[in-house]
Amino acid sequence: MIVRTLKECEGTSREVHSGTKTWDSVRMLLKEDGMGYSFHITTVYAGVEMYVHYKHHLQAVYCMSGNGELESVANGEVHPIEAGTLYIMDQYDKHRLRGGTEDMKLACIFNPPIIGQEVHRRDGSFPPTK
Template identity: 75%
Template sequence: MIVRRLKECEGTDRQVHSETKTWDSVRMLLKDDGMGFSFHITTIYAGGETHIHYKHHLESVYCMSGNGEIETLADGKVYPIKEGTLYILDQNDEHILRGGTQDMKMACVFNPPITGNEVHRPDGSYAPAE
């Protein structure tokens, strides 16, 4: 059994900060844990905007608190995000994630799992899983 606490992971190499200062992510479950997916608690900072296009990963995201929006670039649709919202990027959807008036705390699941040090590349993606 694996047991980890968020507070114990914060401030370690499991916490990754974006170069743009728009988010940080605490990677609580990673590829080397052998579960077939990874699990993160991510903070999207109020007022920030991030271009994301996970070409090699599928992601599900649950908003635990805060507010913002996601815009899918293929069709220009904008979906509000608030506490209790789950969005699923089941088509490797290219999107813009925007923080609203409050920081968003998000629980994120990736498949395939990430290794832990990934940051968004210029095209908004993470590198393919090995």
């Protein structure tokens, strides 16, 4: 059994800050935990925009608070994101995520799990998990 709190993970190597100051992420469950997926609490800051293309990972994201929008690069569809919204990147989708008027607090699951210190590369992806 694994039990950990967000508070005990904050301020440790499980807390990762983007080099672009667009997001911060606390990686509560990682590959080393052996569950087959990773679980993160991520903050996307108000007013930012980021291009994302997880070409090596599938992702599910639940918005716990705040607001923003998600744009599909493939077809230009824009979806509002607010507390209670779940979006799933089940096709390695290229997308733009925009922070709205408030910071978004997101619960994220990645499959395969990430190792821990990954940040977005130039192409919007995380490196493949080894």
